[in-house]
Amino acid sequence: xxxxxxxxxxxxxxxxxxxxxxxxxxxxxxxxxxxxxxxxxxxxxxxxxxxxxxxxxxxxxxxxxxxxxxxxxxxxxxxxxxxxxxxxxxxxxxxxxxxxxxxxxxxxxxxxxxxxxxxxxxxxxxxxxxxxxxxxxxxxxxxxxxxxxxxxxxxxxxxxxxxxxxxxxxxxxxxxxxxxxxxxxxxxxxxxxxxxxxxxxxxxxxxxxxxxxxxxxxxxxxxxxxxxxxxxxxxxxxxxxxxxxxxxxxxxxxxxxxxxxxxxxxxxxxxxx
Amino acid sequence: xxxxxxxxxxxxxxxxxxxxxxxxxxxxxxxxxxxxxxxxxxxxxxxxxxxxxxxxxxxxxxxxxxxxxxxxxxxxxxxxxxxxxxxxxxxxxxxxxxxxxxxxxxxxxxxxxxxxxxxxxxxxxxxxxxxxxxxxxxxxxxxxxxxxxxxxxxxxxxxxxxxxxxxxxxxxxxxxxxxxxxxxxxxxxxxxxxxxxxxxxxxxxxxxxxxxxxxxxxxxxxxxxxxxxxxxxxxxxxxxxxxxxxxxxxxxxxxxxxxxxxxxxxxxxxxxxxxxxxxxxxxxxxxxxxxxxxxxxxxxxxxxx
Amino acid sequence: xxxxxxxxxxxxxxxxxxxxxxxxxxxxxxxxxxxxxxxxxxxxxxxxxxxxxxxxxxxxxxxxxxxxxxxxxxxxxxxxxxxxxxxxxxxxxxxxxxxxxxxxxxxxxxxxxxxxxxxxxxxxxxxxxxxxxxxxxxxxxxxxxxxxxxxxxxxxxxxxxxxxxxxxxxxxxxxxxxxxxxxxxxxxxxxxxxxxxxxxxxxxxxxxxxxxxxxxxxxxxxxxxxxxxxxxxxxxxxxxxxxxxxxxxxxxxxxxxxxxxxxxxxxxxxxxxxxxxxxxxxxxxxxxxxxxxxxxxxxxxxxxxxxxxxxxxxxxxxxxxxxxxxxxxxxxxxxxxxxxxxxxxxxxxxxxxxxxxxxxxxxxxxx
Numbered sequence: 006x007x008x009x010x011x012x013x014x015x016x017x018x019x020x021x022x023x024x025x026x027x028x029x030x031x032x033x034x035x036x037x038x039x040x041x042x043x044x045x046x047x048x049x050x051x052x053x054x055x056x057x058x059x060x061x062x063x064x065x066x067x068x069x070x071x072x073x074x075x076x077x078x079x080x081x082x083x084x085x086x087x088x089x090x091x092x093x094x095x096x097x098x099x100x101x102x103x104x105x106x107x108x109x110x111x112x113x114x115x116x117x118x119x120x121x122x123x124x125x126x127x128x129x130x131x132x133x134x135x136x137x138x139x140x141x142x143x144x145x146x147x148x149x150x151x152x153x154x155x156x157x158x159x160x161x162x163x164x165x166x167x168x169x170x171x172x173x174x175x176x177x178x179x180x181x182x183x184x185x186x187x188x189x190x191x192x193x194x195x196x197x198x199x200x201x202x203x204x205x206x207x208x209x210x211x212x213x214x215x216x217x218x219x220x221x222x223x224x225x226x227x228x229x230x231x232x233x234x235x236x237x238x239x240x241x242x243x244x245x246x247x248x249x250x251x252x253x254x255x256x257x258x259x260x261x262x263x264x265x266x267x268x269x270x271x272x273x274x275x276x277x278x
Numbered sequence: 279x280x281x282x283x284x285x286x287x288x289x290x291x292x293x294x295x296x297x298x299x300x301x302x303x304x305x306x307x308x309x310x311x312x313x314x315x316x317x318x319x320x321x322x323x324x325x326x327x328x329x330x331x332x333x334x335x336x337x338x339x340x341x342x343x344x345x346x347x348x349x350x351x352x353x354x355x356x357x358x359x360x361x362x363x364x365x366x367x368x369x370x371x372x373x374x375x376x377x378x379x380x381x382x383x384x385x386x387x388x389x390x391x392x393x394x395x396x397x398x399x400x401x402x403x404x405x406x407x408x409x410x411x412x413x414x415x416x417x418x419x420x421x422x423x424x425x426x427x428x429x430x431x432x433x434x435x436x437x438x439x440x441x442x443x444x445x446x447x448x449x450x451x452x453x454x455x456x457x458x459x460x461x462x463x464x465x466x467x468x469x470x471x472x473x474x475x476x477x478x479x480x481x482x483x484x485x486x487x488x489x490x491x492x493x494x495x496x497x498x499x500x501x502x503x504x505x506x507x508x509x510x511x512x513x514x515x516x517x518x519x520x521x522x523x524x525x526x527x528x529x530x531x532x533x534x535x536x537x538x539x540x541x542x543x544x545x546x547x548x549x550x551x552x553x554x555x556x557x558x559x560x561x562x563x564x565x566x567x568x569x570x571x572x573x574x575x576x577x578x579x580x581x582x583x
Numbered sequence: 584x585x586x587x588x589x590x591x592x593x594x595x596x597x598x599x600x601x602x603x604x605x606x607x608x609x610x611x612x613x614x615x616x617x618x619x620x621x622x623x624x625x626x627x628x629x630x631x632x633x634x635x636x637x638x639x640x641x642x643x644x645x646x647x648x649x650x651x652x653x654x655x656x657x658x659x660x661x662x663x664x665x666x667x668x669x670x671x672x673x674x675x676x677x678x679x680x681x682x683x684x685x686x687x688x689x690x691x692x693x694x695x696x697x698x699x700x701x702x703x704x705x706x707x708x709x710x711x712x713x714x715x716x717x718x719x720x721x722x723x724x725x726x727x728x729x730x731x732x733x734x735x736x737x738x739x740x741x742x743x744x745x746x747x748x749x750x751x752x753x754x755x756x757x758x759x760x761x762x763x764x765x766x767x768x769x770x771x772x773x774x775x776x777x778x779x780x781x782x783x784x785x786x787x788x789x790x791x792x793x794x795x796x797x798x799x800x801x802x803x804x805x806x807x808x809x810x811x812x813x814x815x816x817x818x819x820x821x822x823x824x825x826x827x828x829x830x831x832x833x834x835x836x837x838x839x840x841x842x843x844x845x846x847x848x849x850x851x852x853x854x855x856x857x858x859x860x861x862x863x864x865x866x867x868x869x870x871x872x873x874x875x876x877x878x879x880x881x882x883x884x885x886x887x888x889x890x891x892x893x894x895x896x897x898x899x900x901x902x903x904x905x906x907x908x909x910x911x912x913x914x915x916x917x918x919x920x921x922x923x924x925x926x927x928x929x930x931x932x933x934x935x936x937x938x939x940x941x942x943x944x945x946x947x948x949x950x
Contacts, residue, residue, distance in 0.1 A: 017384060017387070017388045017392060018388070018392070020384050020385070020388070021384075021388045024381065024384075024385045025403065025404075027459065028404060028407045029407055031415050031418030031419050031421075031422060031459065032406075032407045032410055032415065032418070034418050034421055034422065034428060035410075035418060038421065045426060046428070088313060088314040088317055091310050091311060091312075091314050092310075092311050092314040092315075094310055095307045095308070095311035096311065098310075099303050099306055099307025099308075099310065100303060100304065100307065101304035101307035101308045101311075104307070104311075107311055107315050110322070111314060111315075113318075113322065114322065115513065115517075116512055116513055116516050116517060117516065117517065117520075117561075118517050118518075118519055118521075118537065118560070119517060119520060120520040120521070120537045120540055120541065120557075121326075121329070121520055121557045121560070121561055122325075124329065124544050124553060124554075124557060125322075125326050125328065125557075126325050127544060128325060128328050128329055128332060128544075128550060128554070129324065129328050132328065144321060145321075147317070147321075148317070148318070148322055151314065151317075166674055166676060168672045168673075168674050168676040169676045169678060171641075171643055171663070171670075171672070171676065172670070172672055172737075173664075173678075173689070174642075174643075174662070174663040174664045175641060175642075175663055175664070175669055175670045175738075176664075176669065176689050176690030176693075176737065176738075176741060177664050177665070177690045177741065178664055178690070178693060179664055183664075186692075187678060191679070205409055209409070209410070209411045211412060211413050211523065212522075212523070216544070225411060225412075225413050228413050228414065229413060232413070232417060232527070238417075241414070241417070242414075245410075245414035245417075248410070248411050248414070249414075252409050252410055252411075253406060253410075256405075256406065256409050260398075260402055264398065
């Protein structure tokens with residue numbers, strides 16, 4: 006019995022370490038080959054260079070795509086967070102028939118093949134005669150972001166003790182004043198966290214953007230176009246590294262805020278909890 | 279002196295209040311959720327219904343013929359190319375969900391039971407790679423597994439192999455490896471959550487009643503984490519079947535999946551009804567497969583007790 | 584509780600208040616008057632409607648019918664934030680994003696006082712609850728007792744006409760709870776505000792209140808002083824809820840206005856007060872006597888009123904012993920509580936025993 010425990014306790018940490026290596030393996034090669042002089046990514050490395058990074062600002066198509074992604078990301082983040090706030094507040098605060106069904110529907114994009122959601126929307130847009138543009142991409146991204154926003158916000162709102170709002174009203178504060186002085190400060194971290202998470206998802210999302218965009222491309226669509234040319238690979242890796250750093254910073258921020266929110270409402274649980 | 283109730287103040291005319299607070303509460307809740315609900319209704323439910331409708335129609339160049347037909351389904355289910363693609367996609371998504379869950383379980387277990395104060399950090403560590411650009415992660419696997427790739431050049435350099443192996447890239451296993459990596463976080467998190475919910479005194483009780491580590495894992499921990507396993511499988515299996523980036527980039531000829539065919543019908547092939555029928559068929563079959571898997575796991579868990 | 588001269592002016596008038604949820608009535612035609620400066624308790628088991636009533640006074644719930652007035656002003660239609668009442672919540676509802684000072688000053692911000700006056704009132708409230716110097720402490724760094732005090736100060740600083748307390752001591756451990764009971768009572772006497780306390784703990788209600796309303800199933804069963812409620816419960820339910828009570832079957836011989844004469848098997852013929860709520864049902868009645876009102880007669884001691892029986896069980900509780908005594912003629916043995924000063928803990932099971940009682944301690948009640 007103690008022998009087995011010993012094996013278990015030694016085996017698990019080793020496995021955990023290997024698993025983390027497996028998870029980070031592809032991520033690590035992005036920055037490594039982005040500073041390699043050779044255009045083809047292989048070992049041994051041929052030399053250190055920053056030229057792939059230097060070329061990035063001189064690629065107008067890339068800059069356009071980056072600007073588009075920023076616009077799409079900000080719009081999708083705001084929209085999905087606003088819609089998420091309504092839904093999360095309704096779900097955590099009120100009991101009404103169909104609450105679980107609606108929640109299930111809103112979470113559905115998480116378990117649906119993205120291509121099917123994308124082609125469905127595409128069909129409807131085309132049927133309605135809407136021209137594809139960044140607006141249609143935003144519409145699609147909001148749908149994909151809602152499950153994440155909803156999870157973050159629900160976990161932020163859930164531990165919220167209703168008697169805090171009652172206490173505020175009891176002390177003479179109006180409904181709006183209560184929202185401003187109690188509700189908002191308490192849930193603000195969850196809201197910001199939702200904004201950051203949905204922005205990051207929109208920034209990286211490819212399939213919806215691929216189907217729903219018109220002539221303008223977002224960053225992932227631009228990258229997809231570049232992947233056909235082997236010579237463009239290092240540039241793509243450099244761009245990918247920058248995106249990786251950006252995402253990392255945003256998500257670290259989101260996580261810190263979510264934890265602060267959780268501590269306030271004495272609640273634990275992340276995106277998936 | 280004793281009185282059942284004090285003399286009541288004069289009765290004022292009873293004001294008619296809202297008959298039930300419950301009713302007004304549901305109305306408020308529903309009003310609040312309606313914008314989000316309508317959004318999902320218009321942009322998710324309606325489009326899916328439109329796709330289902332299209333799958334029963336036919337297309338003549340640019341016009342849609344709205345006479346009801348099952349022809350698209352006949353093609354989707356009997357044409358060898360679509361049938362093979364569908365079978366392969368199902369096999370791949372089954373393999374991917376199996377490997378993802380089996381590989382993810384120990385790590386979720388480790389974090390939950392041995393993570394100590396650093397549980398949050400571990401989870402964060404695990405979710406980071408998942409947040410990096412999906413396209414680039416797939417690309418990175420291509421770099422790792424390619425003929426001149428990291429793995430081959432590494433193995434060559436170490437003298438383990440004499441010439442680069444072509445077995446690594448452009449086949450089903452490359453697709454399975456890439457997808458197993460891509461969906462890792464989606465499997466770890468639900469399993470972790472279900473393990474966290476297990477009351478630790480249950481495990482102490484099992485020990486107290488004479489079970490060793492392995493037995494109490496099989497008899498208590500594993501059965502109680504079944505909900506996590508089930509949601510991990512659902513969250514991995516169904517979306518995986520619809521991936522077309524991974525097969526396109528690392529799958530080669532043998533790794534092409536049904537999603538590539540769907541994409542073609544909405545792109546170059548321009549046969550929307552057939553694409554719609556393929557989508558509906560894929561969804562229906564993968565849902566059935568997922569449901570069957572869940573049922574099997576649940577009954578296995580029941581038998582294991 | 585020493586009687587103090589108190590205003591008889593009604594502060595809260597609750598008239599025929601009913602609150603229904605579909606077919607279920609959380610509150611059923613409750614009427615009640617609470618006087619100015621009174622420490623009043625709503626006592627009852629969970630689900631009896633006491634919290635519903637409190638929340639209606641605060642404005643967080645509305646009666647289906649009936650009316651509630653505070654200081655002569657009808658409250659229906661007035662939202663919680665415009666009522667002259669303040670509440671100490673069961674969970675305390677301390678704003679976690681604010682420190683102690685900001686929590687206490689929360690409601691004052693609306694009054695737009697000048698900064699020094701606001702600070703003075705916050706300090707004064709903190710001093711009242713002995714939290715001076717803790718103003719800058721974060722809400723999450725407080726102990727349970729301190730949170731309770733902050734909640735109290737936050738409500739008192741508003742100078743409400745009525746302070747509502749929803750089970751404010753239930754989250755504290757026994758020792759702290761007893762200490763806070765004394766402090767709350769002292770505080771109430773110092774500020775002179777009407778306090779309404781909701782509790783399910785009968786000792787808490789008895790120890791703190793001027794008057795108590797006992798509630799069951801949405802109805803008010805009895806409203807009276809603690810002593811009255813304990814000694815003269817109107818029915819078996821109230822008697823039972825407030826502690827041990829021996830019930831003795833009786834037969835009515837004579838009814839005479841406020842008093843009546845009954846026959847019992849164990850205690851013979853007894854003349855007793857008739858409770859106002861007593862509804863005659865044939866000749867049957869119930870008498871009750873508290874276990875501590877029965878006294879063991881040692882050796883040859885004699886008393887005018889005594890019953891004899893046999894000890895059938897004995898439970899030791901440190902300072903007291905609980906004896907179960909079988910009396911011929913009674914369908915249930917009597918519970919007797921005796922201090923251990925004279926060796927009640929040494930009385931062997933099976934021993935014959937004689938008990939003395941005061942006929943005044945035998946009270947008639949409705950079933």
